[in-house]
Amino acid sequence: MQGMRCPKCNTRELVATRVRGIEVDQCPACHGIWFDESELAALLQAEPSELKPLTRGRTDPGSDQQKGACPRDGRLLMRVHSTRNPRLVVDVCPGCRGLWLDGGELTALLQTR
Ligand SMILES: [Zn+2]
Ligand SMILES: [Zn+2]
Numbered sequence: 001m002q003g004m005r006c007p008k009c010n011t012r013e014l015v016a017t018r019v020r021g022i023e024v025d026q027c028p029a030c031h032g033i034w035f036d037e038s039e040l041a042a043l044l045q046a047e048p049s050e051l052k053p054l055t056r057g058r059t060d061p062g063s064d065q066q067k068g069a070c071p072r073d074g075r076l077l078m079r080v081h082s083t084r085n086p087r088l089v090v091d092v093c094p095g096c097r098g099l100w101l102d103g104g105e106l107t108a109l110l111q112t113r
């Protein structure tokens with residue numbers, strides 16, 4: 001299987017990280033995370049301590065506003081307001097319904113609970 005490219009850095013390959021038996025893919029450079037459909041919802045059930053390895057990075061307005069392509073199917077990601085935290089804009093694929101969180105955005109999502 002070919003590695004997935006970071007939608008924001010493009011040149012970097014995402015690294016698979018396992019949390020609670022769910023495999024998510026994170027960029028070692030910008031710390032953004034790719035979630036396949038329903039993976040994020042499943043992970044938000046986890047304890048905050050279990051999610052620690054994923055919460056590196058700070059929100060960066062530059063990469064937040066940058067448009068990216070889906071690492072699975074190459075479709076342009078749509079920028080939509082998160083239903084959990086409307087102040088947060090996340091990137092969603094109109095094809096596979098996967099979701100990209102920029103570095104720091106998972107932390108911002110967790111703070112809303
Ligand atoms: Zn990246
Ligand atoms: Zn997709």
